[in-house]
Amino acid sequence: MAYLTVNVEYGLHCLLWLVDAGDRPRSGRDLAEFQGISSSLIIKIFGKLTKAGIVRASEGLSGGYVLAHAPEQISLLQVLDAIEGRKPLFPCQEIRGRCAIFEGQPPSWATGGVCSIHAAMLKAEKAMRDTLADCSLADIGRSVTRKAPTDFAGEVSDWFDSRLSVRGRRSEDKHDKQGTIV
């Protein structure tokens, strides 16, 4: 078990395939198939990313998702918060005020300001969030590009284009058949 769910990994990997796609939408189903993961889960995750304004969704045969901002402006932290929700690291219940010798009436020195334990946890949480805020989709994309052979980006584009083209042909066939029936 980890603190984050696999949805963050799924969402981030699929977002990476939008980095070089520019304004050409890629569908949730294609992203899921390309990445080898569940289509229904990706649609759920991308619903959250759309709601958070990280991607823009469009309907139709050639519809799908595009990044709503330049990949340099989308941080891992934004993606994490969009998918997992903005959860605190530490669930402070202010139990410092429950100390028996206060007899239900904790003095102000005991409950004023932030609890020292909570403050330490907030500092650790900030260190984690600052690191994720400093890393963008563009950073990750560049790192993948550095590793990949030069023709990889082209192969990726071709794969998504071929899916779109197959959908286009199927749609034409459907219209032809409807025409025949009618």
Next chain:
Amino acid sequence: MAYLTVNVEYGLHCLLWLVDAGDRPRSGRDLAEFQGISSSLIIKIFGKLTKAGIVRASEGLSGGYVLAHAPEQISLLQVLDAIEGRKPLFPCQEIRGRCAIFEGQPPSWATGGVCSIHAAMLKAEKAMRDTLADCSLADIGRSVTRKAPTDFAGEVSDWFDSRLSVRGRRSEDKHDKQGTIV
């Protein structure tokens, strides 16, 4: 919902009451009552802290828990890992290898080294863990001491001593009664 459970807050607050206790054990039941939380939960949490070597447990009428090390040597990170288990921030499933165009045989450039997304998450996790490793029980204890009135530590000691004394008297009564019966 938060990433950590309330057990971390409960455990840390109760550990703080051992900082000034030195070699005098404080029982799980007393710690729980003093802190206003469930006794069974504290016993469970302190079982984990004992297993992790953060506290030492002793049996008997005046038994209980003492810190196994100087409070300067017990970090919040150690306590967190003991209570929550050593969980990673990010559950990397290496889905980078599942890319459709690899057709089930990902090339070495795609799966070699640490995944760029995972590497960014590990960096964030390290920032969080380093911050918690830099904060000790002694640091938190000093912070509480600075806020509290000068007689607070004495009141805390008196409370735990009085509990011990009540248990001692009950035990004597029990022996007297047993003597009468016999």
